[in-house]
Amino acid sequence: MSAGKPKPHRRKLALGQRVLLAVPFLWLLLFFAAPFLFVAKISLSQAVAQRPPYEPVFAWSESWNVFVEKLGQLSLSAYGLLFEDDLYLASYLGSLKLAALATLIGLCVAYPIALAMARAPRSWRPALIVLAIAPFWTSFLIRVYAWIVILKDEGLLNHLLLSLRLIDQPLQIYATDWAVLIGIVYSYMPFLILPIYNAIDRQEPQLVEAGRDLGATGLSAFWRITFPLSLPGVFAGALLMFIPAVGEFVVPDLLGGSDTLMIGRTLWNEFFANRDWPTASAVAVVMLLVLLVPLLLYERNEMRISETRR
Amino acid sequence: MQQSLVRIDGVSKHFGETTAVDNVSLDIGAGEFFALLGPSGCGKTTLMRLVAGFETPDSGSIVIDGVDMAGVPPNRRPVNMMFQSYALFPHMSVAANIGFGLKQAGMGKADIATRVADLLKLVQLEKLGGRKPDQLSGGQRQRVALARAIARRPKLLLLDEPLAALDRKLREETQFELMQLQRDLKIAFMVVTHDQDEAMAMAQRIAVMRAGQIEQLGGAREIYETPATTFVAQFIGEINLFAATVERGQVVRCAAPAFTCRLPEPMAAGTAVSLAVRPERIRLTRGEPAGGEVALSGQVMDSVYLGDVKVWRVRTDDGGLLRVSAVNSGNGSEDIRRGERVHLTFAESDIRILPR
Numbered sequence: 001m002s003a004g005k006p007k008p009h010r011r012k013l014a015l016g017q018r019v020l021l022a023v024p025f026l027w028l029l030l031f032f033a034a035p036f037l038f039v040a041k042i043s044l045s046q047a048v049a050q051r052p053p054y055e056p057v058f059a060w061s062e063s064w065n066v067f068v069e070k071l072g073q074l075s076l077s078a079y080g081l082l083f084e085d086d087l088y089l090a091s092y093l094g095s096l097k098l099a100a101l102a103t104l105i106g107l108c109v110a111y112p113i114a115l116a117m118a119r120a121p122r123s124w125r126p127a128l129i130v131l132a133i134a135p136f137w138t139s140f141l142i143r144v145y146a147w148i149v150i151l152k153d154e155g156l157l158n159h160l161l162l163s164l165r166l167i168d169q170p171l172q173i174y175a176t177d178w179a180v181l182i183g184i185v186y187s188y189m190p191f192l193i194l195p196i197y198n199a200i201d202r203q204e205p206q207l208v209e210a211g212r213d214l215g216a217t218g219l220s221a222f223w224r225i226t227f228p229l230s231l232p233g234v235f236a237g238a239l240l241m242f243i244p245a246v247g248e249f250v251v252p253d254l255l256g257g258s259d260t261l262m263i264g265r266t267l268w269n270e271f272f273a274n275r276d277w278p279t280a281s282a283v284a285v286v287m288l289l290v291l292l293v294p295l296l297l298y299e300r301n302e303m304r305i306s307e308t309r310r
Numbered sequence: 311m312q313q314s315l316v317r318i319d320g321v322s323k324h325f326g327e328t329t330a331v332d333n334v335s336l337d338i339g340a341g342e343f344f345a346l347l348g349p350s351g352c353g354k355t356t357l358m359r360l361v362a363g364f365e366t367p368d369s370g371s372i373v374i375d376g377v378d379m380a381g382v383p384p385n386r387r388p389v390n391m392m393f394q395s396y397a398l399f400p401h402m403s404v405a406a407n408i409g410f411g412l413k414q415a416g417m418g419k420a421d422i423a424t425r426v427a428d429l430l431k432l433v434q435l436e437k438l439g440g441r442k443p444d445q446l447s448g449g450q451r452q453r454v455a456l457a458r459a460i461a462r463r464p465k466l467l468l469l470d471e472p473l474a475a476l477d478r479k480l481r482e483e484t485q486f487e488l489m490q491l492q493r494d495l496k497i498a499f500m501v502v503t504h505d506q507d508e509a510m511a512m513a514q515r516i517a518v519m520r521a522g523q524i525e526q527l528g529g530a531r532e533i534y535e536t537p538a539t540t541f542v543a544q545f546i547g548e549i550n551l552f553a554a555t556v557e558r559g560q561v562v563r564c565a566a567p568a569f570t571c572r573l574p575e576p577m578a579a580g581t582a583v584s585l586a587v588r589p590e591r592i593r594l595t596r597g598e599p600a601g602g603e604v605a606l607s608g609q610v611m612d613s614v615y616l617g618d619v620k621v622w623r624v625r626t627d628d629g630g631l632l633r634v635s636a637v638n639s640g641n642g643s644e645d646i647r648r649g650e651r652v653h654l655t656f657a658e659s660d661i662r663i664l665p666r
Contacts, residue, residue, distance in 0.1 A: 206397035214411030
């Protein structure tokens with residue numbers, strides 16, 4: 001049509017609505033923006049061997065003039081270090097690589113599970129959902145330790161494979177990137193399953209029937225109807241997994257080898273081993289900026305979808 | 311009668327304890343407009359889904375165009391369905407929706423484009439091929455669903471409550487368009503509906519279903535004028551039903567309202583029957599009736615003005631309750647009001663005697 005899309009009209013919000021909107025804003029301000037600014041501030045100062053282990057550029061009590069004068073003393077040296085030493089770049093890339101790989105493997109595992117859940121008899125589904133989130137009822141740390149028991153050289157997995165005579169040497173999985181991958185895929189599985197399940201379950205069952213009626217086999221009805229309609233769930237799940245997986249510290253620390261480079265670990269080392277807070281903060285700030293990219297892409301995609309839905 | 315296109319023979323379908331379709335047999339001719347009519351839960355939708363291939367019969371056979379459909383999946387049946395919810399693919403444009411079945415059939419891109427353009431023109435949506443389904447009105451969506459369902463030129467088109475989601479005005483318009491389309495395409499249509507007006511207006515033959523079985527199968531006139539059972543009589547239009555008993559000498563006696571009439575065919579004395587009279591066949595007058603074989607008198611309980619018709623409920627002196635209706639012909643005979651004393655007359659030929 002030539003008339004064009006109707007413009008979304010702005011309407012004035014009532015006081016109650018404003019208050020309601022203010023709550024999440026204040027929350028974000030208090031628990032996200034403010035801490036982030038602290039970290040950003042530390043990242044711009046100099047490291048010193050004392051407590052706290054950095055030279056604060058500003059003190060809260062200083063006057064405006066001193067503040068402006070001291071702006072000049074802000075240092076980007078911590079950021080410079082990130083580029084000088086290959087360790088940081090390697091850690092970032094290692095994290096992104098492992099997180100992306102884990103997300104990909106996770107999707108391949110989670111999708112069939114979610115599909116099976118959505119296609120299961122309606123009366124089973126609450127139980128299946130509970131099963132999917134049941135791991136959350138046990139401490140995350142304990143579950144990662146359990147994987148050590150399974151994966152280590154004399155662990156359950158090797159024991160099983162050896163006794164089945166599938167291998168004659170124990171597999172070295174524990175303390176490698178493979179163990180980290182397995183740990184991350186396992187830990188974030190519910191975050192993938194639930195959004196995908198939801199995206200499939202929400203689909204009108206008649207859509208697949210309509211596809212079958214119009215000549216599609218079961219498989220092509222899945223590829224042309226069910227799968228594309230589940231993509232929002234796939235993206236949401238992938239994002240929910242990928243972002244925390246990039247910054248993951250516990251899994252690489254417990255399951256990874258000494259050569260497993262992930263940014264969470266490097267960050268921890270900078271803070272607690274090297275006590276170089278400015279560099280650690282700079283690592284954190286850059287990581288956040290890197291993670292903003294997929295978030296913004298996702299956000300834009302969502303906007304486009306809701307735009308066409310109008 | 312035309313050559314039979316669909317032959318449903320002794321088909322039953324159970325879901326757990328409930329019997330959805332119970333030993334149903336019927337034939338649909340090539341190019342026929344056929345309706346399955348019944349209240350919700352009567353099994354009409356299940357029967358349609360059996361024909362489409364979404365359900366498998368527990369017993370009996372379905373033959374379409376000479377081929378037994380046992381084990382034939384929905385995608386290989388010469389049948390297409392228009393779903394009640396329309397089931398348009400929300401992630402595809404209107405054109406892609408209509409072209410879906412053609413693409414599945416392996417038709418080339420250019421041919422699909424031509425055929426889709428023709429179909430869009432047929433359903434008067436030429437300019438909307440690029441839209442997404444949720445950018446369309448209800449009526450437009452219905453047309454897209456229809457175009458998509460006829461794109462593959464099926465031998466039989468199944469329509470599940472095709473007009474239910476439309477508002478009243480549009481429904482009537484669309485009804486006529488569907489009939490025109492069916493005549494033009496020469497495809498057999500099988501409509502499932504709970505709306506008797508819809509079925510009567512469109513279908514050449516109607517199967518009235520109840521509890522998984524066909525109560526009566528026939529043309530609109532046959533079903534309305536000579537209902538086979540009290541269920542059909544009550545489901546199709548309005549009707550007065552009176553309990554009565556057969557007496558000796560081929561006479562039926564009704565207690566309330568009190569009257570007798572002759573039996574057209576002999577029945578055993580003492581048989582309990584129902585007498586059915588359509589409200590519009592009863593004449594309502596203020597003065598003494600000029601004739602009519604059955605004559606009653608009573609008092610008007612309610613009178614309802616509906617514009618084109620007027621409806622009264624009359625309590626006869628012997629305690630019977632009758633519904634009477636008359637067309638608003640404008641000659642003033644219809645302004646009989648509540649509380650008035652009236653006379654009721656009707657012919658014996660307007661009485662249907664039904665098994666109770």
